[in-house]
Amino acid sequence: MSQIQSQLIRYANPILPGFYPDPSIVKAEEYFYLICSSFEYFPGVPIFRSRDLIHWEQIGNVLDRVSQLDLTGQKSSDGIYAPALRYHKGTFYMITTDVRGIGNFYVTATDPAGPWSDPIRIPYGGIDPSLFFDDDGKVYVTAQQGADYDSHAIQYEIDITTGEALSEPQVVWHGDGGPWTEGPHLYKINGVYYMMSASGGTAKEHREIIGRSDQPYGSFERYPEPILTHRHLDHPIQYLGHADLVEDHQGDWWAVFLGVRLTEDGYSVLGRETFLAPVVWSEGWPHIDNNEGIVSLDMKVQRLTMASPSLSQSHTAIVVGRDEFDGELGPQWMFVRNPTEGTCSLTEKPGFLTLYGQAGGLGDVGPITFVGRRQQHIHASFTTCLTFMPVADREEAGLCIRRDEDAHYELGISRLDGRNVLLARLTVRGESNMVHEREIGTDQLWLRIESTEKEYRLIYSEDGQDWTFLCAGSARAISPEDFVHKMCFTGSVVGLYATGNGQASSTPAYFDWFEYSV
Known part of the structure; x- marks a missing residue:
């Protein structure tokens, strides 16, 4: 049998760019599987797979029906926090917190692409629950x-079939102060x-710490440094x-964790990435990067030979190009x-995304009616072709870049005071400002938002060829730091969005396609 050779592995960080x-992470047979937080967005908890830890493909979302996740009334940055994924004897377990809903729960599946079970609730804990399956059968x-x-x-110990606590919770870890x-x-x-x-809060003092013990409840000897x-x-x-740890197929260990690529001005619209x-x-302790700069954008790692990439470049977690809304x-x-039933359709007008x-x-x-995807590049453009003829006052549809209720920029078509108009609106720190409003005589427009490190540019066209700049909004104002x-x-x-601005709209907004380009 030939000896396995080490090689220089090169890859780019982050492995999941954008708000992930x-x-x-877990390893299950030939694949690795990875999940991330989703907060107020539905479906919740995106799940990815990879053969080599570098090239990832999204295979679905864990929480994809209301019986698993009801986000009614939940504000932005509420919802689903910090899920943990585990695999044991052929079953996948995803445990998480619905912070303003049912609290801590887990779901199970034999196929990580789904379907996943309805929630099994557990009784104790604030946020960020995780599961551990011990060798003696205890969970x-x-x-x-x-x-x-x-x-x-x-x-605490639970019955993994019911979620029932089998022991009282014990305090096991106080962190590093x-x-x-x-x-x-x-x-x-x-x-x-x-x-x-983790310790220090999820900003500049953020760090990962660790302790060890010969017992599952400790006490844990803490390593003195992050x-x-x-x-x-x-x-x-x-x-x-x-962070979360995983062992690869060759016996080497890796960590996945969040980080932020800050601009020179100290913010990032992309948020926390993977x-x-x-x-x-070393001496029984795992080490990743304690202020050494090992984690870089261009990684070079000497490791044993990894599995061949399972996915072509067109099937990575970075999704660019045009979505024709077919299927x-x-x-x-x-x-x-x-989403509210009847407000989003791909079949009402085949080849179009129809929003009400x-x-x-x-x-x-x-x-609200909003269908979106994560921005994954600082420099990018987002374009759509909209056909919309509003008939009731304040009906509106268009293209939007969104952080939350307090920060979003949009351009689109609306009916205001009996006129159909092209509008551009900037909402910063909860205050909305209509920066462009012009009557139009067409029901079809091409809409584009261009992103740079400093700003978002709102642009439109009446023929898809000649483009007109309307306004620009600060990128900082869309960042989580603001x-x-x-x-x-x-x-x-x-x-892409549609709204009646105070009443339900019966006028369909037809989006022919959406294009993400870099």
């Missing part, structure tokens, strides 16, 4: 509890139990933390909260 925070939940500097991890001990995971590696968590952070570095990748780095073991929406598309506006608009927390009323945990999402 809080990654969790433990480890979860965050408390807030700020009082944040810690609790742990910093605020927000979050995202705890329990592992057993070479007979040693490891408790790993095993992952860039908090002391002037580096293009910041906020590193919220990164990959090797784990190096079903791809798994990258999502709604703000649960609801009473709620882009600044409202109630049901929140006002509550912390923002999401990144920018570009989408």
Whole structure:
């Protein structure tokens, strides 16, 4: 048998660009599977697979029906927090928190592409629950509890078939004295139990810490330094933390974790993204990058030969090109909260996405009509062709870049005071400003938003050839760093929308295609 050779592996970080925070990963037979947080977006918890940890394909979304996830009334950056994915004896388990809904729960599947079960609720924990299957058949939940500097991890045993607690929760981990001990995971590696968590909050002080014990409840000897952070570095990748570990097919270890690519001005519209780095073991401790700069945008890693890439470049998690709206929406598309029946159709007019506006608009927390996907590049353009002839006053449809209710830019067609108009609107820190309004004599327009490091440019055309600039909005104002009323945990999402601005609309908005180009 030939000897396995090591090789220089090169790949680009982040492996999942765009708003894909809080990654969790498992290996199951020939594939790796990875999930991320989804917050107010539906369907929830995107799931990806890969053979080589580098090339990823989205195979679906874990929570894809109302019986699993009801987001009614949930504000942006509420909803689904920090899921954890585990695999045991042929079954996949996804455990998470619906923070303003049913709390902590898990779902199961034998096929990670779905369908997944209805939620099985568990009784204890704040946020960020994780599952651990021990060799003796016991199953433990480890979860965050408390807030700020009082944040810690609790742990208890459950019946994995029912979610019933089999023991009282015990405090097992206090972190390193910093605020927000979050995202705890329990592992057993070479007979040693490891408790790993984030600390410091998900900004510049973010870090990953670890402890070890010969018992699942500890006490855990804490390694004195973070095993992952860039908090002391002037580096293009910041906020590193919220990690999960996985062993590859050759016995090497890796970590996935969130990070942010900040601009020179200290913000990023893309939000928290998923990164990959090797784990190096020394004296029984795993190490990733403690202010050393190992995690880079261009990674070079000497490792044993990996499996051949399973996916062509056209099937990676980076989705560019034109969507003709033939057949079903791809798994990258999502709604703000649960979509209302009858407001979105791909069959009413074949080859078009048909949207009907609801009473709620882009600044409202109630049901709204918005179908979008994550922005994955700082420099990109988003274009659509819209046919819309509003008949009732304030009916509106168009193209939008969205952070949340307080920050979004849109251009489209509306009926105002008996006139059909082309509009451009900028909403910054909850204040909306109509910056362009002009009567038009056509029901068809080409709409485009161009993204740069500094701004979003709103542009339109009446023939798809000659383009007219309308206005520009600050990129910083769309970034999570510019929140006002509550912390923002999401990144920018570009989408197609319709609204009646106070009443339901009976006029269809037809979107012929959507194009994402870089």
